[in-house]
Amino acid sequence: MIIAGRMSVLIVIVSLYILSYFFIRRVKEGDLPQIRKIEGLDAITEAVGRATEMGAPVLFTPGYCSRGLSGTGAPDIIVSMSVLEHCSEVAERMGAHLMTTICQPDVFLLAKDAYKTGLLKGGGVDTYDRVQKDVTFISSEQFSYVTGTLGLMEREKVAANIFIGPYAAEALMFGEQGSRLGAINIGGTASTWQLPFFIATCNYTIIGEEMYAMGAYLTKNPAQLGTIMAEDYSKLAMILILISGFILSNLGFPIIEQILGM
Amino acid sequence: MGEIKMRRKVPMVILSAAGVWIIIDYLISYPVIQQVSLTLRNWSVIIAGFTLMLGAISTSILHGKKIISKEQGWGYSSILMLVLLSTLIIGIVLTPTHPAYEFLYFNAFFPMTTTTYSLLCFFIASAAYRAFRTRNVDATILLVSAILVMLRNAPIGQVIWSGFPAIGDWVMLVPNLAGKRGIIIGVALGSIYTGIRVLSGYEKGLTGGGGE
Numbered sequence: 001m002i003i004a005g006r007m008s009v010l011i012v013i014v015s016l017y018i019l020s021y022f023f024i025r026r027v028k029e030g031d032l033p034q035i036r037k038i039e040g041l042d043a044i045t046e047a048v049g050r051a052t053e054m055g056a057p058v059l060f061t062p063g064y065c066s067r068g069l070s071g072t073g074a075p076d077i078i079v080s081m082s083v084l085e086h087c088s089e090v091a092e093r094m095g096a097h098l099m100t101t102i103c104q105p106d107v108f109l110l111a112k113d114a115y116k117t118g119l120l121k122g123g124g125v126d127t128y129d130r131v132q133k134d135v136t137f138i139s140s141e142q143f144s145y146v147t148g149t150l151g152l153m154e155r156e157k158v159a160a161n162i163f164i165g166p167y168a169a170e171a172l173m174f175g176e177q178g179s180r181l182g183a184i185n186i187g188g189t190a191s192t193w194q195l196p197f198f199i200a201t202c203n204y205t206i207i208g209e210e211m212y213a214m215g216a217y218l219t220k221n222p223a224q225l226g227t228i229m230a231e232d233y234s235k236l237a238m239i240l241i242l243i244s245g246f247i248l249s250n251l252g253f254p255i256i257e258q259i260l261g262m
Numbered sequence: 263m264g265e266i267k268m269r270r271k272v273p274m275v276i277l278s279a280a281g282v283w284i285i286i287d288y289l290i291s292y293p294v295i296q297q298v299s300l301t302l303r304n305w306s307v308i309i310a311g312f313t314l315m316l317g318a319i320s321t322s323i324l325h326g327k328k329i330i331s332k333e334q335g336w337g338y339s340s341i342l343m344l345v346l347l348s349t350l351i352i353g354i355v356l357t358p359t360h361p362a363y364e365f366l367y368f369n370a371f372f373p374m375t376t377t378t379y380s381l382l383c384f385f386i387a388s389a390a391y392r393a394f395r396t397r398n399v400d401a402t403i404l405l406v407s408a409i410l411v412m413l414r415n416a417p418i419g420q421v422i423w424s425g426f427p428a429i430g431d432w433v434m435l436v437p438n439l440a441g442k443r444g445i446i447i448g449v450a451l452g453s454i455y456t457g458i459r460v461l462s463g464y465e466k467g468l469t470g471g472g473g474e
Contacts, residue, residue: 016454016458024464068310105310137317139317209449
């Protein structure tokens with residue numbers, strides 16, 4: 001019944017699902033985990049505050065988002081929208097002007113909703129006009145989006161940039177432009193190809209899996225906290241499987257490989 | 263309130279059902295499951311096309327308002343609208359395989375894209391100049407490893423000393439690859455759990471309930 005070679009995938013999916021359900025229930029019962037400090041997230045408030053003092057806007061952009069919600073960057077897009085909501089709320093409370101540029105039309109719809117939710121949480125009114133004005137769909141073509149965003153950064157002289165999402169080649173361009181303008185740059189992506197560019201050009205970088213902890217860190221939502229706990233335990237299990245697989249294979253017992261290849 | 267909950271619950275149920283179905287299609291080979299899965303994927307392509315239309319309409323409204331009210335930069339908005347409308351009309355009337363459309367694509371759009379992409383080399387030089395400084399231990403390690411990898415890639419490295427390519431290979435294949443794989447494992451788990459939250463209905467932001 002199960003396609004050959006995919007039984008292990010089913011076992012992993014079911015195991016992870018059970019683990020997440022278990023830990024979400026634990027969190028709902030009051031066993032809250034401690035998430036270590038993520039400097040990049042704490043810096044968002046500092047960056048927005050700096051922009052408010054300078055009277056300059058803040059830019060949030062989630063990157064190319066190749067193929068939008070249908071692509072492999074979909075989890076990163078979901079995370080970036082929760083960060084956008086947080087940035088919108090912080091900007092509204094501090095009186096800063098937050099602008100957003102979007103590359104994919106399906107992400108554009110999510111961004112408008114996230115921006116509006118953040119405004120409302122921050123005590124904002126007249127959200128319709130502000131969402132229409134400040135959430136801009138540039139183009140679904142990568143370098144049209146890049147040039148549009150770079151132009152906006154240059155014209156508006158942004159004081160803070162928040163680059164969180166599934167980035168491609170534009171990571172370096174945005175980070176470098178932000179540095180050239182003297183802005184605070186906060187960058188975060190799960191792409192290992194673009195992380196070095198963010199590390200080189202951004203003041204704060206959110207690396208890989210810290211992205212997925214961001215939602216839990218910001219919202220303290222039980223579902224997100226529970227899955228972070230489950231993720232940590234899954235990682236521990238993976239490390240143990242890797243080590244035992246390595247040892248057993250070298251001793252001539254490729255049991256772990258056979259199980260994983262089922 | 264009940265209406266709002268229904269508006270969020272129904273899309274969530276559809277989303278979860280469709281997602282679970284696609285996963286089942288990956289695991290089980292059964293004609294009916296495959297057929298429904300193929301239909302769902304075709305629908306997603308069609309919906310993506312409609313969202314693109316939405317993006318084009320949003321762009322047109324934004325720039326149209328700028329042109330009408332003659333805001334700063336309305337000249338650029340005029341050019342954008344002219345190009346957008348002409349490409350749209352040529353594509354619809356003459357089809358995208360017509361020489362006129364291909365002329366626009368290969369002689370206007372494509373060179374501009376490649377030109378923008380080529381700016382990356384200048385951005386890399388500028389970023390490297392700023393980042394590769396011996397401010398602290400981490401920055402020094404970054405600088406040294408960057409030099410070793412550059413000497414591995416540039417032919418002059420081999421000319422200076424035949425050992426540079428081997429050292430550069432070691433840097434790329436051992437510490438760099440190890441770190442990369444560690445990040446990839448963490449990212450993969452994070453992605454899976456995000457997917458589990460979406461399919462279980464815990465990610466309310468996707469269906470307009472982000473404020474709860």
